[in-house]
Amino acid sequence: MILTLFFIFSISIVSADNFNSTDIADDSNADSIHESFQKLLINSNNLSHDKKSVSKDFDFFGLFDFGHEKKYGYWVWAKDMNNVDFDKLSKNGVNVVFLNSFAFTEYGQREVLDWIHEAREHDIEVHVWMQIFNTGNWISPLKNGTPDTRYFNYKIEEARYYAGLDEVSGIQIDYIRFEGNAYRYNNSTEAINMFVKNFSDEMRKINPDLTLSATVMPETDNDEYFYGQDIKTICKYVDVIVPMMYKGNYNENSSWIENTTRWFVDNSGDAEVWCGLQTYDSDYNVTALSADELIKDKDLCFKGGADGVFYFKWGMNNDLESRKIN
Template structure:
């Protein structure tokens, strides 16, 4: 088409002529994409269908059909925005059903009136698959679960509340009151009050409790269990060889209810040992404390008053251990051993102050890096003369320790190991009780974890019976201990 425009000037009696050539739009719109796509599956039953064209469109004179594969028509409404046609079923579609969409010729046109030409049907199938559980937190059969833990259940797809019910029960059948919430594909179950420490719980999510967004009901797939962390610490000293040579039985630890492990590390092996132990206990809830020897090196005692270079090196090492991370996991604690004199503290002026000062430096160093890392120390059990011989004053040290671990080893210090008894009580339980009671009274309210020997003595490494060890544990707990630490792994009766 040619359009001419004449511009006539009367003054100069001239005529200016300008011509414009235009091209008429003769191209019909075509379908560029559909949502859902052709042959899509698991389409939501409340899905609005969108058809995107090659250009802006408007309503034509043809018709649009949405039918089931069996030929049943579905009532729909339509709307247009720009180049998009939206087809909305008037009610939810049927689950697990194949639908066919027909956008017939002339149903729409472009803005120039060019009519869409039918280019074939599009099919899709609605979601007929019920949601399934993909994971839970805590995991099934987890131990050492926090008593204030919110339980999260992750499903295979987004969910909504159904008509079924959820139960959280103790192993004895007592029901726990909970609240629930849903976000996306995650169901959160929150107990209304803290759970009971050291207790096994069972979670039952019954059929129909949740559905997917298409209304497909979850089908019960079995219960999930977990056990809460004991209120008292239940720890064990772990030589690094069990980690290095892969002889650590983590299942045994969890069955024993172990909550914390003191794993031996050195300046030469701490990275490999911690990397390995983090991997081994992953998902168990067991806390890892780096067990570090302080003033005993290569078979000789170090006097911290006379070897400041060694002390500074030790502080630097402890700093490195605290900072060491594997996949975002750091140690939960620093556990100091041999942080004392070998029974000769009385020979050195200020010996107790030296030990206390060192522990204070460790505490400040660790807390400056990560305030959540606990600092503890293995202490001698000599009561009122502990500072005199070893430089360890329970009250002073409690200012710089998150918990104290006196080594209340009855086989070494408490009674005649050859007979198993003495005047202080059968099997040494009275001695354990008295030592725990005294140290608790001196600890300024800090937790005291009783270090208990699991074998007869250093001269006889026969493991004592589980029943005898349990009596020792009971004696410690009943006299104020906030838990126990077993010395050591590898010398513990399997029946404990």
């Protein structure tokens, strides 16, 4: 019987968080975000949303592991949203984009949802990219020495709004860290772990099919000391770890990318690893890197075991954006 089922089955197959604020949307106004967001919450009640569900049926085909699709994409700033050419992206192999959440306050819900729908028509997933502890200025995860749960809940409530929208495929959380001084504070790591866990728990309630990804610094064992990022714990609560392999910022060469990727693959549990690459020399020199070099670096990420590669950011490297990356 099993052999018969397998035979039938077989013949049926045809087959940016940076050191500084360079990844903050320069069209954002942090002081007005709360007011604008509250308006969005009110307006969102006027739109109906299809709720996704998880099938409880036995998945026979899930018994067979035929590999999974590699992910290729870009971070997209809010101000660049309407300049993105989905035809071009799709033809060049892009299948995911991280859209900065400020797009909702810049353009309004209806326009962003139309943009997301257009992306989906080109087989491109859209993940809403949220900046957590830096939205223009650094925000401490601690208040009076303990995790600032009031601020945590504020950002989680914002994310609940995105998670309930039609065709949003994921939430990408950036700046889930201290500025580089976590070692000065008691409970710094506990605060970051608490936020990620609480965030994940609430997103799973809204839509268990969402892909949750967390941007982290690429300093491996030093991430916890400087940034409060305990990779081995964070990976338990998200689907994807996104280390920022910004070699120019660290004055490193391409081989560093492969070795660092392998460390994250080995230390991220069941979470996938999607590498983040700079499309320019460094935060101190924004000269665009050659497409050949960036494609080579992408290949080194995969050689190190990555499941995806994302470039920061769309609109900064015309040479790369004109090349096929998949």
